[in-house]
Amino acid sequence: MPGVSGAASASAPASGSAGSASSAAGRRGRPRSEVVERAIVEAVVRLLEDGVPFSELSIERIARTAGVGKATIYRRWDGKEALFVDVVRSMEPVAPPLPGTSVRDDLVAIIEMLRQRGLAKRSSALLHNVFAQMQSYPQLWDMYHRTSIAPRRERMDEVLRRGIANGEIRADIDFGLLGDLFVGPMLVRTVLRPGDTPEQGSAERIVDAVLEGVRPAEGPSR
Amino acid sequence: MPGVSGAASASAPASGSAGSASSAAGRRGRPRSEVVERAIVEAVVRLLEDGVPFSELSIERIARTAGVGKATIYRRWDGKEALFVDVVRSMEPVAPPLPGTSVRDDLVAIIEMLRQRGLAKRSSALLHNVFAQMQSYPQLWDMYHRTSIAPRRERMDEVLRRGIANGEIRADIDFGLLGDLFVGPMLVRTVLRPGDTPEQGSAERIVDAVLEGVRPAEGPSR
């Protein structure tokens, strides 16, 4: 599962996917223990849940908590930050299926999921921190972006494309901006202003406001 | 100017602005040197501009660069992070005046300013980091929020209220959400996805999209 370190990421699944391959290279010696792997990630999660301030997490302490040698961590990850990427991944909720009834409902579901994530006790303070830290390491952020954000974004883009196709959404809007119009208002609250996550029903209100526009309807008022 | 440490923040400007006041208390001992203060903040800025990776900034190094004792820094700020708040403040651009021609134009100006800040070489990578770090220190973030973000937000809220009053903006939208509808899409890009700052003209496009709505105008009206 850990993969930021470098080739490991690619080769680990490779050895699994390459069919007969496992024997080919002939990895020798004792294989890495998955148990240990999980123990490490879980140690981080546990520490964070126990209220250990994020800044007090250290490889040294994580190793101690997990009952693991420091080298065992460095063997798998390049450093604290790389480890966090996997921790975050292990905590990200699985994207639930979209209702599919209408583009509007799908968008609401997506935005609502962001809200839920912001509310989750675990995620809230916790993810927020890891998040903030990760931003200072472009490489890691990129990689997180690639493996976690991008797929979700793609899922949303599909919904939007469907909306454009079936006339639920205007076709003359910069597509790159379109997604952010829906996602931005909620993200700004959950990520940038944690603790200020909007209440129930906000997802719908955001989606509707963006769809309908904020300017008074022209018809009657004229 | 440094103020996270205690009441200094509030009182420093006070003692400056309160006219004759300075003599009142009769502080004893050698007063703190403003020169030193500036030297410290500037040392941080210089280091960051010289490409020193953010994670390599340390009080020790900052002191060395500024030609200052470590204690002199700790005397003013509670730690690295508190110092950064002031650094960020010293670099934040002054909010330019709003055109005032229409609510729409004012909003564009505000959003455009966010874009500009994201573009500024200094701000970009640099501020982004300090920013990210600060998010892990709730106290600091609060305080930054209070002194930097809130005033700007208030400025925007006034514009929005004006818009509601003069009919440029619907009155039936959750006011708390309203601001984020405009600000969110741009912030998401500049803060959360630095390096992906939208191109020229995006501010207008965002404001217009949010105003008009993303749903196609009702059939006949087109």
Add this chain to the structure above:
Amino acid sequence: MPGVSGAASASAPASGSAGSASSAAGRRGRPRSEVVERAIVEAVVRLLEDGVPFSELSIERIARTAGVGKATIYRRWDGKEALFVDVVRSMEPVAPPLPGTSVRDDLVAIIEMLRQRGLAKRSSALLHNVFAQMQSYPQLWDMYHRTSIAPRRERMDEVLRRGIANGEIRADIDFGLLGDLFVGPMLVRTVLRPGDTPEQGSAERIVDAVLEGVRPAEGPSR
């Protein structure tokens, strides 16, 4: 009283004792306060008596305890060690008069005084430390030697000379060694092995043993 710094040593008592004199030279500005001087020395003594480990004495702390500015101390003494010389001097007991009945009795009185000093609570642990420290500063040790040890030594040498003159002491012994023969055994105990100070009567036993010799009297004489 302080004198290591320079000529002050000689002039201090002068300015103090000379009554009307103070005007003579025409010193300008606020005169140095003797109160302050005593406060400093006493602060050191008090701290030591309060059981503050010697190594934790610092100019900073002494100044704080004495309610005095650091500069005020530096104005009088060259440093911690120079100050200690005066502290030690302020605590050294005055040499009592010698009985003068016989050279042997005078020597016993001198050695007994060394024993007493070693026993004195204040002196014991306390002086011992200052003592030990001073030894690492040749200059200070010299000066302590000159003002405190040498006079006492001279007093003893006179006794010894008297002894040689009146036949109580052999004339064929290296005079330089002679003093140490009496003084050494006791000093070794009180200075080098504090807490092992010999019991009552040791002074006499030492003096007599050195006088008579440790070898059994020649056969027949017994």
Add this chain to the structure above:
Amino acid sequence: MPGVSGAASASAPASGSAGSASSAAGRRGRPRSEVVERAIVEAVVRLLEDGVPFSELSIERIARTAGVGKATIYRRWDGKEALFVDVVRSMEPVAPPLPGTSVRDDLVAIIEMLRQRGLAKRSSALLHNVFAQMQSYPQLWDMYHRTSIAPRRERMDEVLRRGIANGEIRADIDFGLLGDLFVGPMLVRTVLRPGDTPEQGSAERIVDAVLEGVRPAEGPSR
């Protein structure tokens, strides 16, 4: 070799000499390097020999000189002073064998050794300082006393007992004082008044003077 910290002192040589024993305990983790150990002690010696004033020795500087991390020093010794005990020990000359011809000659050999130690360039100023410092740390002094002084003292006591047994020394003298009568005069010079170490032949003169007594022989003079 370092032993103040704990049992290491006793057990380290044990594990080496005890043949098969090493397996017993089953030390875990990387073992401490003896090379490093020596490097540290030697760094101190070198610095002192290079004329670095004793007061300028700091763990920081010692570590730098030895090319060693500070923690590596603290891992072995409790502090500067504890380290010095081992430094002193590494510099103490090995006690040479006694001639054994007569008690008088053995005593001369012992006292002469003290003189030699006081003369040695290395020892002289150097040992004197460490010595002086150590006296301010009762624990350390005790321990130095136990491991270095006491054994030598015991050796001397044996000589004295032999002297009493074979009639070379009077039996009616307080045995506790006896040793100091010989040792005191020389120690006072080498330890308390470094730089004033007596010249060649003093050991004999001291021993003889103490043996014979300082009072003129009664026989002829009467």
Add this chain to the structure above:
DNA sequence: AGTTAATCGAGACGGTACGTCTGGTCTTTAA
């Protein structure tokens, strides 16, 4: 069954930075 090689926990290693404390000096205001 034996060999081989990478793994594991543990912890030493050279470093760097932490936040605190001292050492001396300098700069204020008050006396």
Add this chain to the structure above:
DNA sequence: TTAAAGACCAGACGTACCGTCTCGATTAACT
């Protein structure tokens, strides 16, 4: 001018981590 106060630069204090490196002891896969 001196005094108290306290800021100032410098740098040591002892601790905590960093990422690397031995250790002895497992632990599989390959002989």
